[in-house]
Amino acid sequence: MRYLPHTDADRRAMLAAVGQSDIDIDALFAAVPEGALRRDLPDLPRAQSELAVERVLSRLAARNVPASSVPFFAGAGAYHHHVPATVDHIIQRSEFMTAYTPYQPEIAQGTLQYLFEFQSQVAALTGMEVANASMYDGSTAAGEAVLMAHRVTRRGKAVVAGGVHPHYRAVIETVSRLGGFEVDVRAVDPATSFEADADKDTSCIVVQMPDAFGRVADLSALAEKAHEAGALLVVVVTEAVSFGALKSPGAMGADIVVAEGQSIGNGLNFGGPYLGLFAARKKFVRQMPGRLCGETVDHDGRRGFVLTLSTREQHIRREKATSNICTNSGLCALAFTAHLTLLGEAGLRKLARINHANAVALAKALDSVDDVNVMTPAFFNEFTIRTPKPGAAVIDALADRGIIGGVPASRLWPDAPTLANAIVVAATETTTPDDIAAFRAALEEVLHG
Amino acid sequence: MVEMPKVILPAVEAAAAPAPTFTGNRALQIEEPLIFEIGSTETTGVDFEEVAETETRLGGLERDDAIGLPGLSEPETMRHYVRLSQKNYSIDTGIFPLGSCTMKHNPRLNEKMARLPGFADIHPLQPEKTVQGALALMTELSRWLLELTGMHAVSLSPKAGAHGEFCGMAAIKAALEARGEADARRVVLVPVSAHGTNPATAAHLGFTVRAVEAGPDGTVSVDAVRAALGPDVAAMMLTNPNTCGLFEPHIREIADALHEAGAYLYCDGANFNAIAGKVRPGDLGADAMHINLHKTFSTPHGGGGPGAGPVVLSEALAAYAPVPFLRRDGDALRLVEHEADAPDGAAPFGRLAAFHGQMGMFVRALAYMMSHGADGIRQASEDAVLNANYVRARLADVLTLPFPKGAMHEVLFDDGFLKGTGVSTLDFAKALIDEGFHPMTVYFPLVVSGAMLIEPTESESKQGLDQFIEAVRSLALAAKAGDAARFTQAPRFAPRSRLDETRAARELVLSYQEKAAK
Numbered sequence: 001m002r003y004l005p006h007t008d009a010d011r012r013a014m015l016a017a018v019g020q021s022d023i024d025i026d027a028l029f030a031a032v033p034e035g036a037l038r039r040d041l042p043d044l045p046r047a048q049s050e051l052a053v054e055r056v057l058s059r060l061a062a063r064n065v066p067a068s069s070v071p072f073f074a075g076a077g078a079y080h081h082h083v084p085a086t087v088d089h090i091i092q093r094s095e096f097m098t099a100y101t102p103y104q105p106e107i108a109q110g111t112l113q114y115l116f117e118f119q120s121q122v123a124a125l126t127g128m129e130v131a132n133a134s135m136y137d138g139s140t141a142a143g144e145a146v147l148m149a150h151r152v153t154r155r156g157k158a159v160v161a162g163g164v165h166p167h168y169r170a171v172i173e174t175v176s177r178l179g180g181f182e183v184d185v186r187a188v189d190p191a192t193s194f195e196a197d198a199d200k201d202t203s204c205i206v207v208q209m210p211d212a213f214g215r216v217a218d219l220s221a222l223a224e225k226a227h228e229a230g231a232l233l234v235v236v237v238t239e240a241v242s243f244g245a246l247k248s249p250g251a252m253g254a255d256i257v258v259a260e261g262q263s264i265g266n267g268l269n270f271g272g273p274y275l276g277l278f279a280a281r282k283k284f285v286r287q288m289p290g291r292l293c294g295e296t297v298d299h300d301g302r303r304g305f306v307l308t309l310s311t312r313e314q315h316i317r318r319e320k321a322t323s324n325i326c327t328n329s330g331l332c333a334l335a336f337t338a339h340l341t342l343l344g345e346a347g348l349r350k351l352a353r354i355n356h357a358n359a360v361a362l363a364k365a366l367d368s369v370d371d372v373n374v375m376t377p378a379f380f381n382e383f384t385i386r387t388p389k390p391g392a393a394v395i396d397a398l399a400d401r402g403i404i405g406g407v408p409a410s411r412l413w414p415d416a417p418t419l420a421n422a423i424v425v426a427a428t429e430t431t432t433p434d435d436i437a438a439f440r441a442a443l444e445e446v447l448h449g
Numbered sequence: 450m451v452e453m454p455k456v457i458l459p460a461v462e463a464a465a466a467p468a469p470t471f472t473g474n475r476a477l478q479i480e481e482p483l484i485f486e487i488g489s490t491e492t493t494g495v496d497f498e499e500v501a502e503t504e505t506r507l508g509g510l511e512r513d514d515a516i517g518l519p520g521l522s523e524p525e526t527m528r529h530y531v532r533l534s535q536k537n538y539s540i541d542t543g544i545f546p547l548g549s550c551t552m553k554h555n556p557r558l559n560e561k562m563a564r565l566p567g568f569a570d571i572h573p574l575q576p577e578k579t580v581q582g583a584l585a586l587m588t589e590l591s592r593w594l595l596e597l598t599g600m601h602a603v604s605l606s607p608k609a610g611a612h613g614e615f616c617g618m619a620a621i622k623a624a625l626e627a628r629g630e631a632d633a634r635r636v637v638l639v640p641v642s643a644h645g646t647n648p649a650t651a652a653h654l655g656f657t658v659r660a661v662e663a664g665p666d667g668t669v670s671v672d673a674v675r676a677a678l679g680p681d682v683a684a685m686m687l688t689n690p691n692t693c694g695l696f697e698p699h700i701r702e703i704a705d706a707l708h709e710a711g712a713y714l715y716c717d718g719a720n721f722n723a724i725a726g727k728v729r730p731g732d733l734g735a736d737a738m739h740i741n742l743h744k745t746f747s748t749p750h751g752g753g754g755p756g757a758g759p760v761v762l763s764e765a766l767a768a769y770a771p772v773p774f775l776r777r778d779g780d781a782l783r784l785v786e787h788e789a790d791a792p793d794g795a796a797p798f799g800r801l802a803a804f805h806g807q808m809g810m811f812v813r814a815l816a817y818m819m820s821h822g823a824d825g826i827r828q829a830s831e832d833a834v835l836n837a838n839y840v841r842a843r844l845a846d847v848l849t850l851p852f853p854k855g856a857m858h859e860v861l862f863d864d865g866f867l868k869g870t871g872v873s874t875l876d877f878a879k880a881l882i883d884e885g886f887h888p889m890t891v892y893f894p895l896v897v898s899g900a901m902l903i904e905p906t907e908s909e910s911k912q913g914l915d916q917f918i919e920a921v922r923s924l925a926l927a928a929k930a931g932d933a934a935r936f937t938q939a940p941r942f943a944p945r946s947r948l949d950e951t952r953a954a955r956e957l958v959l960s961y962q963e964k965a966a967k
Contacts, residue, residue: 001825003554004832005910014835014911018842025831028838029727031696031855036732040823044596047822050558057816061567063582065575074572077803084495086523088564091751094541095534098555100887101753103547105950106943107882110537111752114530117484120960124517130959136608136755139803147653167803174771174799178619180655216508247510260803270583271573271804272608273755285957291753296953299946302473302480308953314611314649315893319658324649327609331751338530341484344520347493356507357500378508399576407574414787429497 001047067268067404071435073362075382075426076212076407077138077165077238078271079263082430083339087265090338091331101330105306106298111330112305115293118337125243126257127250128279133291133307134333135276135325138260139168142206142236143175144278144289144323145256146183149204149232151287151322156181157201159231161222163193163211165238166412172206188416190215190375190384194222198229204256208236209249212412213375213424214382216246223253232256240264240277240336241428242380244352256280265339266332275332286312289323351429355381358427358436365440366425370448375422382426384409387447391423397446403439478944481532485961488519494526536944537752538887544909544917548859548890548902549644549692551722551744558820559747559813568812573804577783583808584782588775590815594740594761597826599731602767604760604774605806610719613739613758614650614686616771616801620737620762621684621713622654623769623798634683634712640669642693642894647686647717656683663896667693667852667861671702678710684736688717690724690857692894694837694902704734713737713766721745722906723834723858726827736763742807746814757810772797773805832907833858836914840903843918847925851897858906864899872928874899876936879947883940884920 006014011025020027029037048056067080074080091097095110102108102115115133122131135141146158158176160169160183169185176183181203186196190213196205205226210216219235226233235249237259249257261275262268280288286309294308314321343351359381366385367374376383387394391408398405409422427436473480505511521529538545545552563569571580591603604620607613618637625631637651640661648658661677664670674685685707689697697703704714716730716738722745730738742748742757750756762770773786774797784805788797821829834857841850841860849865864874878888878901890902905914927935940946 001821001828003556003820004825004828004907005913006832006835010911011832011835014839018835018838025835028831028834028857029696029724031698032724032728033698033701033733036701036728038727038729038827041596041726041827044593044823045819047825048819050820053558053816053819054562056819057562057586057812058565058567060582060586061562061565063585064567064571065579066566066570067572067575068566068570072572074575076574078573080570080572084523086494086527090527090530090534092560093531093534095537095539096530097560097749097751098540098552099537099752100540100545100547100550100552100750104538104878104882104888105948106879106940106945107536107538107887108752109944110533110535113481113483113533113536115752116959117961120483120485121518123960127514134754136612137802137804140608140612140801165803167800170772170800171802174619174801175653177799178622178654216510218508218510243512244516245507245512247512248514248516251514267569267809268572269569270571270580270808272802272807273757273809274804285959292959294953295958296949298948302945304945304948306948306950306953308950308957308959311954314645316645317649318645319648319652321645321649321652324611324615324646324653325609326611326644326646327754327756329751329755330753331749332755334530334752338526340518341488341521341529342494342523342526343518344488344493345490345516345518347495347497347520348516348518350493350497351495354497354500356505357503360503360506361501363506378506378510380507396576396578399579404572404575404579411574411786414789 070402070404071438072404073406073425073427073439074404076412076424077167077260078268079239079426079428080268080430081263081428083265083267084342086342087335087339091335096334097331102307105304109304112293114334114337116295116305118333119293121337121340122277122279126279127248128257129282130285131277131279132288133293134328135278135290136329137272137274137276138238138258139171141258141276141278142168143171145234145258146172146176146204146206147179148256148287148289149234150181152232152284153203153230155201155203157184158203159184159196159198159205160186161194161196161205161207162186162188163213163215164206164208164236165212168236188413196222198226198231200229202229202231204232204234206234206236208238210239210242210380210382213384214379215376216378216380219252239381241352241355244348245356245380261336265335273329273332275329275336287322290325291328354429355427358431359383362425362427362431362436365436366443369440369444381428382424384422384424386422389447390420394423394446398442401442403442405439479532481529483961484519484521484529488521490518490520492520492522494521494523543886544905544913545887546889546903546905548904549719550890551904551906553747553906554908555747555749556817559816562816563809563812568808581782584775586815587811588782590811593818594759597725598738598761599729600761601764602762602770604770606771606801607739607758607760608802608807609754609756610739610741610758611646611650612801613760614646615653616760617715617737617739618650618654619798620766620769621715623796624766625683627796634681636681637683638677638685640687642691642896643686643688644692644717644719651686667695668697669703671699671706674703674706678706682710682712684713684715686715686717688720690720693852693861693896694856694859695852696857700733719744720858723830725830726823727830731763736766742810742814746817748810748813755807755810757807768794768796769798771799771801829907836905836907836909839914840905840918844921847922859902859904861897862901863897866925867928870928871933872936874901876939877924879939880924880936881920883942886917886920
């Protein structure tokens with residue numbers, strides 16, 4: 001087995017050193033109950049060569065349709081962006097990729113410094129004062145935000161606006177219900193997706209911007225409404241590139257901002273690993289979940305970085321911790337911060353402009369198909385169309401023509417009959433004029449051919 | 450066996466002050482500034498294709514404030530991160546003997562496979578017929594996990610070990626709800642030695658934690674469990690092998706006692722590396738267990754993540770697995786994404802994350818499993834246990850062992866051997882850094898004073914272990930000989946000397962602030 005360094009002579013010598021006979025490794029497993037020690041698992045394959053493993057997995061991979069191989073318009077929480085080659089090279093540096101959580105800061109300054117830089121970038125993007133060193137993904141970060149609002153306000157009800165991605169809503173409902181409090185979910189009508197009320201029992205209003213239909217709106221009035229009732233405003237963002245184009249959630253009055261960071265530096269990966277961004281006002285910092293990296297000095301007075309405020313965390317506080325999380329998405333955060341360093345402010349703004357311009361061009365093209373309407377008046381790089389046929393059937397027929405034409409709304413909101421014919425469509429910098437033309441022609445054919 | 454020559458450490462003069470240079474750099478040790486100090490908001494390292502200017506449809510919400518994001522050119526970016534990387538210790542740098550963390554070799558084949566466009570570049574919501582290979586891979590991974598654990602069902606959703614704990618305990622809560630006993634059973638038993646995630650998880654599910662003490666041999670007795678059991682108990686969370694590096698010999702009786710009392714056994718799977726391919730938790734009576742793919746099946750830890758924590762469930766809990774899950778439909782594989790679409794008998798407790806789990810980690814883990822095969826996985830467990838026992842045997846005369854016998858894949862020492870030396874456990878760990886090694890886990894588990902938990906894993910060769918052992922021996926002898934300065938001033942040769950963690954917490958600086966603003 002190529003990953004195991006011992007020779008049989010090594011094993012014999014080591015067994016002798018521990019005082020066991022040279023054949024009986026099972027003596028080291030003597031505490032295992034009678035009969036539970038297995039000699040074999042006959043239903044599983046035996047060891048395979050590197051070549052053999054590559055062959056099998058490559059063939060499995062070839063049965064999937066990669067986004068870059070076809071005109072591709074699916075979004076809804078995961079976006080097809082280009083990642084510069086430099087980013088993947090950086091995250092494959094051994095010293096980053098194969099390092100552990102930086103519990104010995106003197107020999108983990110590489111990880112700690114980029115986490116500090118990452119926190120600084122996330123705070124700037126979201127318009128907030130503090131950010132943590134990343135979460136599993138945007139949806140679990142949204143769940144943690146609701147738990148945090150509950151801790152801050154000591155109130156038992158969260159209100160989720162209708163435009164929040166239904167999978168995010170489901171995560172919020174699951175963690176809240178299991179934690180013992182109530183979630184009040186608003187309508188899924190795109191026309192009301194930013195509306196929600198707060199009362200004296202409300203811990204927070206959760207709203208997504210751009211929402212799951214792609215719509216954008218000013219959240220300032222909603223923030224005011226939440227604050228008047230003593231509740232927090234939690235803003236969810238699923239498309240991080242939008243920070244380069246749209247007014248920040250912080251500027252609109254958010255108290256906690258959570259986002260999916262996949263769009264910057266991270267591939268689609270069929271849903272994971274992704275990267276949760278989590279930012280808040282500084283006064284709430286002790287109630288935040290996850291890891292925080294802080295600046296300090298070493299014994300010789302030189303600047304250095306450490307994990308800090310760990311007295312919030314499970315390894316110290318155990319059942320009183322702010323969350324049970326002891327993993328972040330360190331390597332995904334590195335991809336994010338390295339890509340954002342390459343972009344800089346000028347590059348991010350330009351990337352966002354291109355995404356928007358391509359989406360506007362796509363909306364115009366699709367709107368020109370007979371009986372197809374763009375339902376989203378203002379958007380960033382994603383919007384919703386209505387077609388005369390069920391969205392799922394249209395997407396299926398488009399896939400047969402080699403086009404991934406978006407996500408049928410019925411896959412996200414199966415219980416909303418008014419959305420049966422709707423499709424959520426996204427464009428990014430990867431979208432070309434030819435892709436748009438191909439999509440338009442195929443849609444015309446599927447609907448009217 | 451062949452004895453390695455003893456490492457003779459040079460006597461250290463007074464504390465060596467950092468050698469002064471004009472730049473603050475020390476040859477290859479470069480003082481790398483923050484991107485905020487070297488970048489500019491005008492600089493970008495990315496070229497874009499031109500697009501035609503079009504109308505704007507942002508609804509009047511254009512961002513008009515300065516964001517304040519520094520940019521670097523591509524060569525500057527590369528240099529910044531490569532220089533930072535050189536300030537890190539990693540498993541590719543040397544042994545990472547962190548008990549309970551399982552830092553083993555990360556094969557690059559896994560990375561290559563995970564980067565195939567057919568896995569890395571597919572969208573979680575593209576039509577199922579365009580991702581049949583990915584769904585087949587998840588099915589095959591599930592088969593391996595079920596065979597290795599002897600369990601009934603698996604949920605691939607959880608994104609890390611602690612997320613898996615939440616999933617397994619949520620399934621237990623759902624089962625209790627279905628039995629109408631959720632309100633009556635609100636207590637979860639957790640041994641004092643457990644990972645902090647266990648009590649935190651139980652608390653986040655609304656349970657109360659009742660601690661169970663371990664016996665003088667470091668393991669939990671059936672009597673201790675029976676004494677803590679009652680009609681109010683929902684489950685016990687037990688790590689096996691436990692965090693003292695010991696296999697819980699009474700686990701079957703403990704499982705039986707729990708089941709007789711109407712409670713469930715949750716196994717923390719963090720230490721599965723010791724027994725994979727040799728012992729199946731399902732055969733021991735477990736009802737749920739998470740599997741840290743990043744530990745046992747070597748997906749890289751990446752400075753703290755991403756992880757992946759699939760959960761295997763017993764027949765009693767299988768129905769409550771969260772959405773999404775896989776279903777075979779004739780020749781095709783499908784995803785059940787909504788609770789309403791669940792087949793008869795299934796009662797998912799909800800949803801844990803937006804999409805289908807850590808696909809990138811699934812590819813890496815399956816590549817690792819296929820490379821080893823069941824025979825290789827068993828050999829890996831045996832080598833991991835052998836290595837820990839070898840370390841135990843060769844250090845037992847200079848360190849102190851809190852428990853008289855046994856070690857699985859990790860071995861626990863305590864600080865008894867440092868008594869009266871003026872050297873703390875932390876000092877000892879920092880001195881190991883100067884010797885070129887990442888320290889072991891210190892001060893965990895909490896059941897012994899000044900714990901030092903060493904987990905070499907199966908990746909370490911005998912020669913590599915001998916070097917580590919000699920360094921630890923030399924340090925232990927130096928401490929006992931009164932050379933305290935070597936320890937209290939350590940590390941002296943790392944990129945940073947000891948960092949002021951109190952100041953970091955007291956004067957919180959969590960993001961870059963321009964000097965002028967300070």
